Amino acid sequence: MEIKKKENYTVYFDIVLKDKDIKEAEAEVYKKNKKHFQVPGFRKGHVPRQMIENIYGKDVFLEDAINEILPEEYEKAVKELELEVVDQPKIDIEEEKKDGEDLVVNISVDVKPDVKLSDYKNLEIEDPTMEVTDDVINEEIEQQREMNARIVNVSDRPAKEGDIANIDYKGSVDGEYFAGGEDKAYDLELGSGAFIPGFEEQVIGHKEGEEFTIDVDFPQDYRDEKLKGKKAQFEIKLNGISYKELPEIDDEFVKDISDFDTLDEYKEDIRRIKEEEFENNAKMEKQRRIIEKLGEGAEADIPPAMIENQISSVLQNYEQNLKAQGISLNDYIKMTGSTMNKLRDSIRPGAEETVKNDLALEALVKAEKIEISDKEVEDEVNAVVEEYFKDDKEHMEKMREYMLGQNKEAIREDLAKRKAVDFLLDNAKLVAPSEDKKKEEKEKAELAKEEIEKIIEDKEDREDK
Known part of the structure; x- marks a missing residue:
């Protein structure tokens, strides 16, 4: 088995279906389908195969026989050729099947593209670290005042x-x-x-x-x-x-809304919580920015199917989030005066970026020869199941077995990408963000918040009606 040629992200190869295997498959197809044939002089389901072939042609069962055996042969070929396919294959049979001869099936399929990385050891990103100021603490207290008004x-x-x-x-x-x-x-x-x-x-x-x-x-x-x-x-x-x-901000107010006795104690607790929150947010934002930077410097000819699959994945998550708010995706599209095609087009730029970034990370894993041991996978699985199923030991064991069986390689790949991101950050240069960038990030956060609030508000309006 070998690849005949490769053009960009499309590979071409042949699968040879043995004459013996095809004949056996035709016999099985006949057994499965003979009940559907009715010929005068024979009871339904008892028409001899030769009689059916005389009436409908000798190849009457050939197409179904090929469909029976080709999928398994295709999977074998993909595994043997070590292909990472991203779309359904295109199948072509150039010549008619001749009795006693094998059948050659031409296959073309899109695979993950080759990725060319730029210098990734000195990437520069803006530092997203934020300070917990008095204004941040006072804003939290004001929110509590509003809630207790x-x-x-x-x-x-x-x-x-x-x-x-x-x-x-x-x-x-x-x-x-x-x-x-x-x-x-x-x-x-x-x-x-x-x-x-x-x-x-x-x-x-x-x-x-x-x-x-x-x-x-x-x-x-x-x-x-x-x-x-x-x-x-x-x-x-x-x-x-x-x-x-609004209530006065004093020790009495603090006692009413918290377990603290004084305003100073309450402020210190807010500071502690916010510092932890900001630290986690900054970590995630640094990861996002360094991945984005890696993707910007990468070159890849991405198959359209990978983009479409990512758009569909985003839409599926979007639909689930809306459903949790009591809104269907179709209702949301109507509310916003959009269409499914417009919505997919609006998602497309982000989907293209996501796919490219993911491909770049995979390329980095290969370039740096990052490997994940079985123990690391097992430790990750144990940490996950113990966090989410600690009160249900039986379910915990079943989930552990499932993850180490069905999802083991996917978890290994995810851990490798995480190590790749850590590698990038260890070698990155953090610079102070510009004032324009700070303003832009704040505006984006406010717009996202307004969109969520509007969705919730529309849902509540419909429920009231």
Whole structure:
């Protein structure tokens, strides 16, 4: 068995199916399928094979016979040639099968590409380490104040910015009510920017019990294609007004929300937790950045199938996360005014980067001859099962056996890549991040947070309705 040729990431080879094996497979196919043939003069399922071949042709069972034996022969060939295939093979049979002769099957299949690495021993990345400042601690305390705020109802004055207005609303465009534009008893924090521009400002100044109409313009970049740039009217009923009364930050507040007696003790505990959190985040971010840097310097002609598979994997994870929020992927696509093709296209750049980075790491493992012993694999498995199944010894043993059986090589590969990342970081140069970079990272984090909050908010809105 040998590779006939290789073009970029596609390899070509032949598989020879022995005449004897084909004949045996045809006999088995006949036994399995003879019940489907009916010929006058014979009971159904008892038509002789020769009679069937005389009527339908001598090769009537040939294709099914090839399909019976080819998959196993293909797997043998892939193993013998040590191929890392990434797509389904293309199969071609140039010549008809002649009686008494073997059959040559032409195979072409895409495999993992060769990767050319740049100088990876002196990579430079920005240091993501963050300091736990007093502002960080105070922000955590403010969040606790918000969570423990007292809601005070108001009836003797109009609504103002910062108030929570409980409203019924119903929206229309060109005199017609639109889907998703109606809700009852919705708590809207005035000035939060949760609704489209101009909406909250027009609620300010009205009193409890008032009914009124406001005019707004949907933004040109609004997520619903049907409402982009449209003028709309909303019928509003202001059911009630309230505001949050935040507790004082003192020792009494600390006693109410924690196991500590003083504010200073509470702040020290926050600092300890945040330092550990920031350290873990910085470690993961350094790993991400060094992998990204390695991938940027690598050259590889990546098979399209690898990109498509990664996109599908991302979509699957995305769908599971949405499902946990009570949202289907199709509903999310409709909510955002997108399509499946647009969503796949939006994922594509990140998928391409992920695949390239992973290929670069695999190439580094080979270049540095990084090896993982059986003991290291076993230690990793033991650590995982003991963490997740420590209270269920029977399940722990079953999972250990499964991981060391079915997943052993996958775990070995993952550990090798982790060692490769450690190698890169040991040889990397950390530089201080620029102010623009800090601003960019902060904006990305805030956008991601807003997206998650919006998904949760939309889910809660639908549940209320």
